[in-house]
Amino acid sequence: MSTKESTPTPRAGNRPRRRCGKSFLIAVGAVTALLTAACGSPGAASDGGDDKAGVSELKVTTLSLCNEISVLWAQKKGVFEKNGLKVELIKAGGGAAGLAAVQGKSADLAFTNPFSTMLAMNSGIDLRWVATAYGTPKKGETPSNAVLVKEDSPIENGKDLHGKTVAVNELGGINQIIVQQFVTDAGGDPSKVKFVALPFGELASAVASGKVDASQAPEQYSNTPGVRSLGDPYMEVGKDKWLVFAGYVGTADFVEKNEDAMKKFSTSLKEANTAVNDPANKDEKYRIEAEHCGQDAKKLATDPENPYFADVPMDAMKQMAQILVDQGQTEKLPDVEKLVPEYARS
Known part of the structure; x- marks a missing residue:
């Protein structure tokens, strides 16, 4: 490989902060503290009522990563609006903070990763994974x-x-x-x-x-x-399948009460991904990414990308749940069937 930069900036990176044992308990405690702070906050999301124009309003956390392009494209190109949604992106400090925000009702959906979500579920927080943001390449594809x-x-x-x-x-x-x-x-x-x-x-x-x-x-x-x-x-x-790296998660209560809005959100991401994955839109894609994450669009165009897809590959999620058990992160196998609604599955 030719040398480009010795310290390039990574494109993506929501990382879980929970693990089995002492450090896992510390993380759960931190989430609990965040939940307490989030509950009853002034900007709390509603339980799902539509506005007078029939548009469902959703508050979705963001980590300001370049790879959040699917939700960015849907927002900036009017895909959400076309499907009857109004989406507001609110900044979170990480995946744990996003999960705390949806529990405290200051956000409706959290941008986070499967491992954090599964470990949170095993700690007693009932969550639902409604859409994937991006995955990891499989054998034969360009490594990221x-x-x-x-x-x-x-x-x-x-x-x-x-x-x-x-x-x-x-x-x-x-x-x-x-x-x-x-x-x-x-x-x-x-x-x-x-x-x-x-x-x-x-x-x-x-x-x-x-x-x-x-x-x-x-x-x-x-x-x-x-x-x-x-x-x-x-x-x-x-190996021969994509793993899931990040996606959008809500509380079971909110997701089940607002199933129509969740389906519209997932559909919007699928439409956005069709555009994002079209080579004809690459310049605009990198422009939007750069604006969101503060990096150079030309540099982003040279970096490896993760695959963008919204559906949830259940075999990959189940493999990731088993990895958590095999690597001692949790003793109980996370319930992926419960985590992922039928309409979100590939």
């Missing part, structure tokens, strides 16, 4: 993530990470969990791998300098001098 090692490293697969130090952007997050499964699938034992947290901008340079033995990072970081990629761990784990 990488496990980086030094160019002259003897490490060739996940099992070779035994006794090594691997950097991720967040301990206990979605990337660490996937790397653990990557190690497991290679015949290794992830308990023999030491994980440390580093900022995105240091994930590649730490490998090149020898500070760590490996790191999980966006694929564009593999262009950093002195490193190479073992492959995309999401592709290795998902």
